[in-house]
Amino acid sequence: xxxxxxxxGKNLIQSFDILKKSQLALKKDVAEYKFYGQMECRISQENFxxxxxxxxxxxxxxxxxxxxxxxxxxxxxxxxxxxxxxxxVTSVDNxxxxxxxxxxxxxxxxxxxxxxxxxxLVAQDLLTKEITKLESDRMEKKASRILLxxxxxxxxxxxxxxxxxxxxxxxxEYIIENIHGPIGGELLEISLxxxxxxxxxxxxxxxxxxxLFKIGMSLQALDDFFDMEEDYEKNNINLSxxxxxxxxxxxxxxxxxxxxxxxxxESYMNKVINEAYEGFDILKSNGFPLSxxxxxxxxxxxxxxxxLEDYIEYIK
Numbered sequence: 001x002x003x004x005x006x007x008x009g010k011n012l013i014q015s016f017d018i019l020k021k022s023q024l025a026l027k028k029d030v031a032e033y034k035f036y037g038q039m040e041c042r043i044s045q046e047n048f049x050x051x052x053x054x055x056x057x058x059x060x061x062x063x064x065x066x067x068x069x070x071x072x073x074x075x076x077x078x079x080x081x082x083x084x085x086x087x088x089v090t091s092v093d094n095x096x097x098x099x100x101x102x103x104x105x106x107x108x109x110x111x112x113x114x115x116x117x118x119x120x121l122v123a124q125d126l127l128t129k130e131i132t133k134l135e136s137d138r139m140e141k142k143a144s145r146i147l148l149x150x151x152x153x154x155x156x157x158x159x160x161x162x163x164x165x166x167x168x169x170x171x172x173e174y175i176i177e178n179i180h181g182p183i184g185g186e187l188l189e190i191s192l193x194x195x196x197x198x199x200x201x202x203x204x205x206x207x208x209x210x211x212l213f214k215i216g217m218s219l220q221a222l223d224d225f226f227d228m229e230e231d232y233e234k235n236n237i238n239l240s241x242x243x244x245x246x247x248x249x250x251x252x253x254x255x256x257x258x259x260x261x262x263x264x265x266e267s268y269m270n271k272v273i274n275e276a277y278e279g280f281d282i283l284k285s286n287g288f289p290l291s292x293x294x295x296x297x298x299x300x301x302x303x304x305x306x307x308l309e310d311y312i313e314y315i316k
Contacts, residue, residue: 007289008063015062016048018072019055022079023103029080029126030104039122040105056301058082061191064212067288068205070195077134082191084127088151089187091116091123134198143197150186150193157182163235169252172242176217180239184220185213204286211282218276219302225268226306229257240268269314273299 023043030041044051052059061082065075083103090102094116104122109115131143157179163169189212192205199205224231224239231238232252241252244264280295299315 008291008294011063011066011289012052012059013048015059015066016051018062018066018075018079019051019058021076022083025076026080026083026103026126029129030122033122038107040107042103042105053301053305056298057188058086058191064192064205064208064283064288065195068195068199068202068208070199070202074134077130078195080130081127081194084123084130085191087123088120088127091120131194134194143194146197147190147193150190154182154187154190157186161236163237166237169242169245170237172239172246175237175239175242179237180217180220185216188216188219189213207286208283208288211279211286214279214282215276218272218279221268221272221275222302222306222308225272226308228255232257243268265311266314269311273315
């Protein structure tokens, strides 16, 4: 077992089975388009251990939905929504980074931007159909609108990262509220947006959302530390850089990114890790079977994925 906690391990394995069913159901939906002959929905045949590494947060979302008392049939639909949201975000990243990743691909298009744009239209169409299927007649049909508003908030937060927008480097409090809130906290919790709207008065789900927000903020802060030099070169605002500027009263161009003071690294890492623990504690206190040992294990894996093996010592 990849995690010693038997209840959590069982929960994640059950979520893995639901994920596979969601993927297969989505593949059938994609096959209904007339141009399916040119389109492929790639379903990986990976085992649980491989999926745990690649799809940890998707498995976590499905596990939280299950722990919230939602029936498996509906979780399968929510799983499709989560996959489609990931595809939309990935397609945007593909355009920005000149890459070709995801689960849906369209052959015969030489222009990556055109392919990614069309894939996004397909994903949005499938997303709307799935949400409509889940909404009852008594509902106000508002889930898609709220989801779009959430996506807009994330996009706006991303746009505020441009350094050229600011005469002086913004304070870390501004970065946390206006940039990290959307691209960190909201980006992680967005998978629960539709269930939050449709599963009315589910108190557990709302609490889990709060925990995910904190974990998302922590991980974005961790990414910023890892990307300090890269963000400087790309003229992006970075929380770790902002924190360093305020602590040492230094201009950004004078920072030696490869030789940061040990006291700064230790202080920053402790704040990042503590915020993640706060998020894990919220999940645990609302019934999710996550022990302190499990939280440390997950953090270590996330550090390794981000290339931060040298900083695992700060996870205590």
